[in-house]
Every structure is written in C-alpha cells, then in structure tokens.
Amino acid sequence: MCLGIPMQIKTIDGFLARCEAKGVERDVNLFMLQDDQVSPGDYVVVHIGYAIQKMTEQEARSAWEIYDEMLAAEHA
Amino acid sequence: MSATARQWLDDIRALPLPENIRIMNVCGGHERSITMAGLRGALPDNIELIPGPGCPVCVCPEEDVYEAIQIALHEDVILTAFGDMLRVPVNVPKDAIRSLEQAKASGADIRPVASPMESVQIAHDNPDKPVVFFATGFETTTAPVAAMLAEGTPDNLYVLLSGRLTWPAVAMLLDSEEAGFDALVAPGHVATVMGADEWQFVIDHHKMPAAVAGFTPESLLAAMYSTLRQKIEQRPFLDNCYPEVVTTGGNTSAKKHLSHVMKVVDANWRGVGIIPDSGFALTEAYAGHDARKQYPGYADTARKRAGQMPPGCDCARVVLGKIYPNECRLYGKACTPRTPIGPCMVSDEGACRIWWAGGVRESAA
Ligand code: SF4
Numbered sequence: 001m002c003l004g005i006p007m008q009i010k011t012i013d014g015f016l017a018r019c020e021a022k023g024v025e026r027d028v029n030l031f032m033l034q035d036d037q038v039s040p041g042d043y044v045v046v047h048i049g050y051a052i053q054k055m056t057e058q059e060a061r062s063a064w065e066i067y068d069e070m071l072a073a074e075h076a
Numbered sequence: 077m078s079a080t081a082r083q084w085l086d087d088i089r090a091l092p093l094p095e096n097i098r099i100m101n102v103c104g105g106h107e108r109s110i111t112m113a114g115l116r117g118a119l120p121d122n123i124e125l126i127p128g129p130g131c132p133v134c135v136c137p138e139e140d141v142y143e144a145i146q147i148a149l150h151e152d153v154i155l156t157a158f159g160d161m162l163r164v165p166v167n168v169p170k171d172a173i174r175s176l177e178q179a180k181a182s183g184a185d186i187r188p189v190a191s192p193m194e195s196v197q198i199a200h201d202n203p204d205k206p207v208v209f210f211a212t213g214f215e216t217t218t219a220p221v222a223a224m225l226a227e228g229t230p231d232n233l234y235v236l237l238s239g240r241l242t243w244p245a246v247a248m249l250l251d252s253e254e255a256g257f258d259a260l261v262a263p264g265h266v267a268t269v270m271g272a273d274e275w276q277f278v279i280d281h282h283k284m285p286a287a288v289a290g291f292t293p294e295s296l297l298a299a300m301y302s303t304l305r306q307k308i309e310q311r312p313f314l315d316n317c318y319p320e321v322v323t324t325g326g327n328t329s330a331k332k333h334l335s336h337v338m339k340v341v342d343a344n345w346r347g348v349g350i351i352p353d354s355g356f357a358l359t360e361a362y363a364g365h366d367a368r369k370q371y372p373g374y375a376d377t378a379r380k381r382a383g384q385m386p387p388g389c390d391c392a393r394v395v396l397g398k399i400y401p402n403e404c405r406l407y408g409k410a411c412t413p414r415t416p417i418g419p420c421m422v423s424d425e426g427a428c429r430i431w432w433a434g435g436v437r438e439s440a441a
Contacts, residue, residue: 069078
C-alpha cells in the first residue's frame with residue numbers, strides 16, 4: 001500500500017490536479033505539497049490519490065521504465 | 077534485470093562478504109520487488125533477505141476489523157475501506173460474519189476505496205447518510221488521511237482510524253534479545269513523508285547499518301550494497317539510496333497536517349501486542365470526525381486478548397521476521413490466496429501472498 005507512482009501534472013484547480021501517467025489520467029490532491037511550488041508539467045509521486053513529493057522528469061521516466069519491466073516480469 | 081541492477085549484483089559479489097548476514101526490509105513494496113525480481117536467488121547464499129513488519133493490513137488489530145464489521149452491520153451507515161481490508165478475517169464462531177466482505181454480502185453498505193478522496197466524494201453524494209472511513213495503513217497512507225481532514229471534509233464523514241508507525245516496530249525488534257537481523261533496508265515512501273532521519277536511531281542506538289531504498293531492483297540492490305559495505309568496514313551510517321524523493325526531514329506540510337490532526341499513541345499490532353508510540357489517534361480538534369466517538373458501543377476491549385491471528389496461522393512470526401512465510405504449517409496447504417487463513421495471505425503486501433505470487437509453492441514446515 002505504500003507504493004507511490006510518478007505522474008505528470010496536466011492542469012491544476014486549487015488543490016486538485018489532473019495528472020497523467022502513461023496515458024492514464026487521475027485526479028490528484030496537492031494538499032500535502034502546499035508548501036511547494038507545483039505547476040502543470042511538473043512530476044509528482046502519487047500515493048492513494050495524494051501527491052507526496054515532487055520529482056524530476058528524468059526520475060519519473062526511469063521509474064516508469066523499471067516499473068514496466070517489473071510488471072511485465074510479473075505477468076510473464 | 078537491467079544493466080544497472082546487474083552491475084550492483086556484481087559489485088555485491090566482489091565484496092569480502094561475511095559468512096552470514098541478514099538484511100531486513102520493512103515494506104511490502106520492497107518485499108514485492110525483491111521477490112518478483114528474484115533477488116534472493118541472484119544474491120550470494122550468505123546474504124539472507126528477511127521480510128519484516130511491512131504489511132499494515134496484517135498488523136491491523138483484529139478488534140479494529142471487528143469494530144468496522146459491527147458498525148457496518150448495525151448502524152445505518154456507508155462504510156468505506158481500502159480494498160485489501162475487505163477479506164481480512166476476524167476470529168468469530170463458525171457461523172458468524174468474519175470479514176467486511178461477508179458483511180457486505182449480507183447487506184451492509186460497504187464500499188472499497190482506493191483513495192481518501194473517494195470517501196469524501198461518497199460523503200458529498202450522500203449528505204443524509206453517515207460515512208465511516210476505516211482508515212488503515214502506515215505513515216505514507218495515514219498522512220493523506222490527515223491531509224484529507226485538514227483540508228476539510230463533509231460533516232457526515234467519520235474516520236475509524238487504525239494508522240501505524242513503522243519505526244517503533246523495528247525499534248521493538250532491536251530492543252529485544254534477538255533482533256534476528258544485522259542490517260536494515262528502510263522504507264522509501266514512509267521516509268519520503270516522514271524523513272530519512274526517523275531511521276537514524278538504528279545507527280545511533282544500535283550501531284546497525286541502514287539505508288533507505290526505493291522500489292526498483294536497482295535502488296534495493298544499491299541499499300543492500302551500502303549496508304554490506306557499512307558492515308564490512310564497521311562504519312554504519314544512514315545511507316539514502318532513494319534521493320530522488322527522500323530528504324532528511326521529509327515532507328514538511330504532510331508532517332504539519334499529521335501533527336495537527338493526529339497524535340501518536342501506544343497501539344496494538346495484531347498478534348504482536350502493544351508497541352509504545354506506534355499508532356495514530358485523532359486530536360481533540362477532530363473529535364467531531366472520530367467514528368469511535370460517534371459509535372462508541374462497538375469497541376470491544378475484551379477482544380484485545382482474544383484478537384490474535386486465526387488459529388494455526390503464524391502471521392505474527394512472519395511479520396516479525398522470525399520465520400519465512402513457507403515455514404508456516406498451513407502455507408500452500410490450507411492457506412492459499414484463494415482460501416486465505418491469515419491476513420498475510422490476504423494482503424498484496426503480506427509476505428505469504430507475495431511469496432505465493434512469486435512462485436513459492438512448497439511448504440518448508
Ligand atoms: S501461510 Fe496463511 S496461515 Fe500461514 S502465516 Fe501465512 S497467512 Fe497465516
């Protein structure tokens with residue numbers, strides 16, 4: 001349950017962001033990042049619908065790649 | 077396995093390893109990656125990887141699950157819970173309702189949710205009905221629940237809180253006579269929220285090597301390499317092998333919400349007992365959203381003693397890293413993911429379930 005997934009912010013409305021990861025979109029709550037500057041285009045780690053931390057694009061991409069590999073291995 | 081992961085494996089093999097070293101992880105996500113990537117088989121035999129207290133569903137007190145079932149059955153409410161909790165069994169006579177899933181089948185309005193925001197939405201959509209959110213989980217999951225309350229929730233939303241802190245369980249093991257491990261891989265997303273320095277006590281008080289890891293085989297192997305080197309050089313320090321998101325102090329606004337909305341209290345862990353300062357409770361300011369205050373009749377303290385693991389289930393010892401999952405006598409026989417006996421076989425983060433999913437079919441008992 002403690003696994004967070006990197007997502008990219010598309011739009012922000014108050015503390016609610018529309019985020020995307022690999023074609024899947026979700027509403028994500030930004031209330032845990034209220035002390036951080038976040039804007040559309042930024043990458044965040046999302047856990048149970050809440051962004052828990054910012055990350056760089058490069059980190060997000062490499063995490064996706066490795067998670068993909070792991071998922072593929074799991075379903076093999 | 078990626079080239080980086082293979083490089084880490086080579087680096088580990090090149091170390092002058094001690095005869096036997098036991099590295100504990102305390103996160104179901106870590107155990108999952110380790111098992112699915114086959115790291116146990118890939119590492120030298122003298123390195124033992126021990127799954128520790130990393131499954132919040134497994135340690136959620138039986139009396140809390142019982143309380144949730146009773147509220148759902150006897151009050152005119154909608155009960156929401158994370159999906160994993162629905163199949164967790166309680167210890168009741170044969171014909172009685174033994175899980176939230178069975179309560180739902182018998183007519184209670186119980187809805188699995190994947191996020192606190194869904195509970196808020198359900199409360200919004202049903203203004204005339206109380207919604208009880210059974211909120212279980214470790215710090216990473218409890219912090220969003222605190223954020224949810226801090227942001228403001230509908231008056232008809234109540235939280236049945238069963239949040240736990242991970243480090244006190246590790247502290248308890250380390251303070252015991254036989255901790256059962258020599259190095260620690262600390263949980264990456266707990267540290268993202270709470271800060272890496274929560275784990276500094278492992279080094280300061282116990283002189284044990286420790287490293288925070290992320291969830292990829294690369295990050296886990298980097299953390300293992302670090303703890304091995306610390307051990308060999310007898311120079312323990314808290315390493316951060318997940319610097320992408322983990323900082324020393326963690327997420328400040330998340331911690332601010334946590335300390336405003338919740339207080340830290342002694343708490344019961346299923347099959348383990350009370351661990352000091354290991355649980356969350358709502359503060360007075362949020363008493364109006366406390367399901368335990370709204371529905372006080374269902375906390376059955378007598379269950380605290382009765383409320384252990386199901387008969388024959390060795391989950392508690394699995395959770396504490398005392399035995400491997402397949403050392404339980406029921407593993408793969410009476411207990412499989414289809415017919416789970418204990419919570420460790422129910423939850424995606426339970427070591428028994430993960431090992432089964434990873435292809436371990438043989439009992440070692
Ligand atoms: S195999 Fe089943 S009965 Fe045994 S410890 Fe795991 S969950 Fe409990």
